Amino acid sequence: MKIIQIECTLLETPLPAPLRPAWAPGRVFTHSSCTLLQVHTDEGITGIGAGPEVGMLGIHTISELLAPYILGMDPFMVERIAPYIRTAARDGSYPWALDMALWDIIGKTTGQPVYRLWGGYQNRIPVYASMAEVTEASEQIARLQQLRDHGFKAFKLRLRRPDIRDDIRLVEQVRAALGDEIDLMVDGNQAHVMPSPQPSGYWTYEQALTVARAMEQLNVLWLEEPLPRYNYKQLARLADAVDIPIAGGELNIGLHEYKLLIDMDCYDIIQADAAFSEGISQLRKVASMAELAYKKFIPHTWSNGIGLGANLHLAASLPNCPWFEFPVDPPAWTIESRDFMLTQPFDIDEDGSITVSDIPGLGLRIDADAITRYSKEHWQSDRLAV
Ligand SMILES: [Mg+2]
Structure with a gap:
């Protein structure tokens, strides 16, 4: 199995009321947001992961610091991929969504929930x-x-x-x-x-x-x-x-x-x-x-x-x-x-x-309409030939 394409999308939707969390004193949040990662394989299985929204830094982390080295690798080789994620964290921000996506692929491929x-x-x-x-x-x-x-x-x-x-x-x-x-x-x-x-x-x-x-x-x-x-x-x-x-x-x-x-x-x-x-x-x-x-x-x-x-x-x-x-x-x-x-x-x-759901992988059902509606920025790698 081979990773042939990676997509990263910044999502943002308005909150029903302003949020003033204890961990950002004096700040008011008006949106719920996330950095969505989709990892496509040559067998037609896609893995999903997400991190917090960190603006274009999220896309840069995936597009420049991870994707060039990960494309073409076997998504089951998690320990081999781990050092790439770790080094991307040093120069970028929150690349950990990739580890989620890999396990989502492994679970979907084997027909088992990850846990x-x-x-x-x-x-x-x-x-x-x-x-x-x-x-x-x-x-x-x-x-x-x-x-x-x-x-x-x-x-x-x-x-x-x-x-x-x-x-x-x-x-x-x-x-x-x-x-x-x-x-x-x-x-x-x-x-x-x-x-x-x-x-x-x-x-x-x-x-x-x-x-x-x-x-x-x-x-x-x-x-x-x-x-x-x-x-x-x-x-x-x-x-x-x-x-x-x-x-x-x-x-x-x-x-x-x-x-x-x-x-x-x-x-x-x-x-x-x-x-x-x-x-x-x-x-x-x-x-x-x-x-x-x-x-x-x-x-x-x-x-x-x-x-x-x-x-x-x-x-x-x-x-x-x-x-x-x-x-x-x-x-x-x-x-x-x-x-x-x-x-x-x-x-x-x-x-x-x-x-915990027993749906294979991480059991997440992504709302394709919401992804389209709330997409703020989107990046995708070239697709490797299968
Ligand atoms: Mg806490």
Whole structure:
């Protein structure tokens, strides 16, 4: 089998309401977007992958840094292709979608869903609704009640208020309003923010410790990204000082960076994302390192429906992944706006779990009309002769 053509398309669709995510303080997003990758083979099978939208940098990464070297290669030779993806990440941005597309091809060719090819562990995973915005308590509680009515039983809240006492009070108010039967996680988003009007300002170790102890009292399941990404020693000290699990790693890159995080016990839960770091199959190595250290691996999934679908196969193949992140924060970030490129958006089951499809490959049904309608930029390589 041979890769004979690669297509890269920037997709963008308006959001139903403006989104002000905690990870881009002061910034307002009006669109849902993604960088769609389609990899065609000489046997007529096409693999799908996607990364976050990074404008023309996304196309440059595929067209100049990857395609010239990948065209003509056998898509089953994933480990041989991996170094090309890694080097493209250095000079470009988010090439990991290619690893998704390769496994989509392998699954479609062999007639198996990807998680089963890897030796599956579970086909249903409990979900937590992953919120985006830092809101007033009354608004936060109203949104949680709406999501609970939809069937969600667990929720991740954003803590990034100027004063940590207000973050703690918010969680207290949510607990008081919704009781102990819901599961709660919290994310400090202190490891990294996107380019934004307020790109700096992080908790000190002492502030992180105060928040962690308060969350422990409120029976919160984990505290995510309490300190800057490369503050390894204080992360390890914090994880050792408290009983609440400390989570993170969503934007680390490099197998050895994850090895360091695991070896140093910076995090109890590793949250690498197949769209942001290393790719779907390389992250299985990270998940195995975590498993050997008796840590959880619960992938970050905040990109788009394709990224979510790829991470779902990764999660379903792991014995150390007890939760699945489900990004949703209406009115801005709805299931439909997140999965606008799919004919069938991902949703949860009645019991608050997500079921992995047994459709071969990554099981993604691409909406061809939506791709045409929302295409902002498109590039395709020449087609190799079969
Ligand atoms: Mg996070």
